[in-house]
Amino acid sequence: MKFLVLVLAFLSASAFSQQDPKEGVEVQRSRLLLLPASTVERSAGQQYGQLMRAASEKGLLNRDPQQVERLRRIARELETHAVRFNKNAEKWHWEVNLISSKSVNAFCMPGGKIAFFTGIIDQLHLTDDEIATIMGHEIGHALLEHGRARMSEQVLKSIGITALSIFFNLGQISHEILAQAANLAVSLPYARGQETDADLVGMELAARSGHDPRAAVSVWQKMSRLAQAGGKGGRGQPPQFLSTHPSHESRIRDIEANLPKVMPLYSRTKK
Numbered sequence: 075m076k077f078l079v080l081v082l083a084f085l086s087a088s089a090f091s092q093q094d095p096k097e098g099v100e101v102q103r104s105r106l107l108l109l110p111a112s113t114v115e116r117s118a119g120q121q122y123g124q125l126m127r128a129a130s131e132k133g134l135l136n137r138d139p140q141q142v143e144r145l146r147r148i149a150r151e152l153e154t155h156a157v158r159f160n161k162n163a164e165k166w167h168w169e170v171n172l173i174s175s176k177s178v179n180a181f182c183m184p185g186g187k188i189a190f191f192t193g194i195i196d197q198l199h200l201t202d203d204e205i206a207t208i209m210g211h212e213i214g215h216a217l218l219e220h221g222r223a224r225m226s227e228q229v230l231k232s233i234g235i236t237a238l239s240i241f242f243n244l245g246q247i248s249h250e251i252l253a254q255a256a257n258l259a260v261s262l263p264y265a266r267g268q269e270t271d272a273d274l275v276g277m278e279l280a281a282r283s284g285h286d287p288r289a290a291v292s293v294w295q296k297m298s299r300l301a302q303a304g305g306k307g308g309r310g311q312p313p314q315f316l317s318t319h320p321s322h323e324s325r326i327r328d329i330e331a332n333l334p335k336v337m338p339l340y341s342r343t344k345k
C-alpha cells in the first residue's frame with residue numbers, strides 16, 4: 075500500500091517549468107493527486123454553493139455592491155494569467171463573493187471559488203494592490219492544487235481504502251466523505267513550502283496584472299500588527315487568516331528575496 079502510494083505520488087509529481095525560465099517565479103506542482111481534478115472541483119463547488127446560500131439566507135452576502143465589483147474586477151485581472159500555472163484554469167467557472175463578517179479571512183477553493191470577508195478588507199484597510207496579492211495567494215493554492223492534494227490525503231485517511239481502489243473506483247467514495255475533505259482542504263493550514271509557493275504565484279499574478287507585488291510585504295506587516303493588537307474587533311482572537319496562513323518569521327524575507335523576479339513584469343505593465 076505504502077509502496078503503491080509512493081509510486082503514484084512519483085508518477086503525478088513533476089516540477090513546474092515556466093515558458094520562459096528567465097522571468098517569473100518557480101514553484102512545485104502538488105504531489106499525491108489521487109482524486110481527479112474534476113471530482114475535487116465539483117465537490118468544492120458544492121461546498122462553496124452551500125456556504126454562499128447560508129450567507130445569503132442570513133443577509134450577509136454581497137451587501138456592498140461597490141466592494142463586490144472591486145473584488146470581481148481584481149479577480150478578472152488576475153484570472154487572465156492563471157493558465158500560466160495551471161492550464162485547466164481556462165475551464166474554471168470562477169466566482170467571487172463578499173461575506174459580511176468581522177472575520178479577517180479570504181479563500182479560494184479548488185476550481186476558482188473565491189470568498190472575501192469584509193473583516194479582512196476593513197481591518198487591514200486593504201488597497202487594490204494588497205487585495206490582489208492576497209487574492210493571488212489564495213488563487214495560487216488553487217492553481218497549484220494544494221486543496222486537491224489535501225483532499226486526496228483526507229479521503230485516504232478517512233476511508234482507509236487502498237490507493238488503487240480510489241484510483242479506479244471513485245464511485246465508492248461517498249458524497250459526505252468528499253464534502254468533509256473539501257471543508258478540511260480550506261480549514262487547515264498548508265505546509266510551509268506550499269505557503270511560500272502560494273505567495274510567489276500571488277506576487278506574479280499581481281505583477282502581471284499591473285498590481286504592485288511589493289504589496290505582499292505590506293499585507294503581512296499589517297497582518298502581524300493586527301495579530302499583535304489581539305485582532306481588534308475579533309473578540310481578542312488573532313486574525314482567522316493567520317490560523318490557516320501562519321506568518322512565520324521568514325515569510326516577509328522570502329517575499330522580498332523574490333521581488334526581483336516579478337518587479338520587471340510589473341514595470342512592463344506601467345509602460
Ligand SMILES: [Zn+2]
Nearest residue numbers: 269272318319
Ligand atoms: Zn496560504
